[in-house]
């Protein structure tokens with residue numbers, strides 16, 4: 665579903681992403697972890713077609729993002745870390761606006777919206793202005809908007825930031841049920857416990873380079889630690905010190 669081929673992004677002298685090669689299969693929940701500044705958001709923005717690579721390619725379901733961006737983007741539901749919302753729209757108006765961008769039919773919109781707003785506990789506030797929403801409510805609205813066109817691929821940067829425990833549990837269950845139906849999810853997170861709980865496979869990025877990929881067990885093997893959790897693997901592979 666996702667093929668990243670020799671993907672690089674340079675900002676001046678900074679190699680934010682440095683010759684990254686990675687394939688993610690259909691129906692896989694892939695977790696992308698790494699220290700601050702490692703290149704996660706930059707990679708996600710290139711996968712979503714928001715940022716052009718310096719070199720290399722992003723292929724989504726066989727479509728080259730650089731050659732057919734509209735076609736590739738239609739397959740993706742992108743949930744950015746710092747979402748942009750029109751504060752003067754109501755939640756419902758924002759969803760309609762997004763649905764129109766993705767050419768969701770009126771029928772599908774009506775059918776999906778109620779279901780999604782219920783799932784994200786937004787139904788009672790759907791007709792209020794977004795500026796009156798709390799941070800977590802805005803986050804839930806962005807996720808609702810990304811799911812409306814039933815994308816084959818969900819690309820999400822730090823999904824759980826700002827969500828309450830009930831929201832986190834709901835999103836975890838939602839992600840698992842979506843991948844069970846064949847949706848692919850590419851998710852960055854700093855919540856290693858979450859990655860360990862829900863991801864089928866994990867990639868660790870450090871200084872723009874993908875330094876390891878695999879299941880939790882495979883990563884433990886790579887880090888040559890036996891009974892360890894993902895946190896220990898993370899510190900070992902990124903050579904960071906645990907500060908208490």
Ligand SMILES: Nc1ncnc2c1ncn2[C@@H]1O[C@H](COP(=O)(O)OP(=O)(O)OP(=O)(O)O)[C@@H](O)[C@H]1O
Pocket residue numbers: 675678679680698699700701702703704705706707
């Ligand atoms: N627009 C930009 N201009 C210059 N440098 C940038 C820009 N965007 C990102 N960078 C740099 O690229 C590197 C990777 O940043 P990125 O935001 O991808 O990291 P990240 O892994 O998402 O980090 P975090 O965990 O803090 O979200 C950093 O060194 C960052 O300073």
Ligand SMILES: [Mg+2]
Pocket residue numbers: 704705706745821
């Ligand atoms: Mg980031």
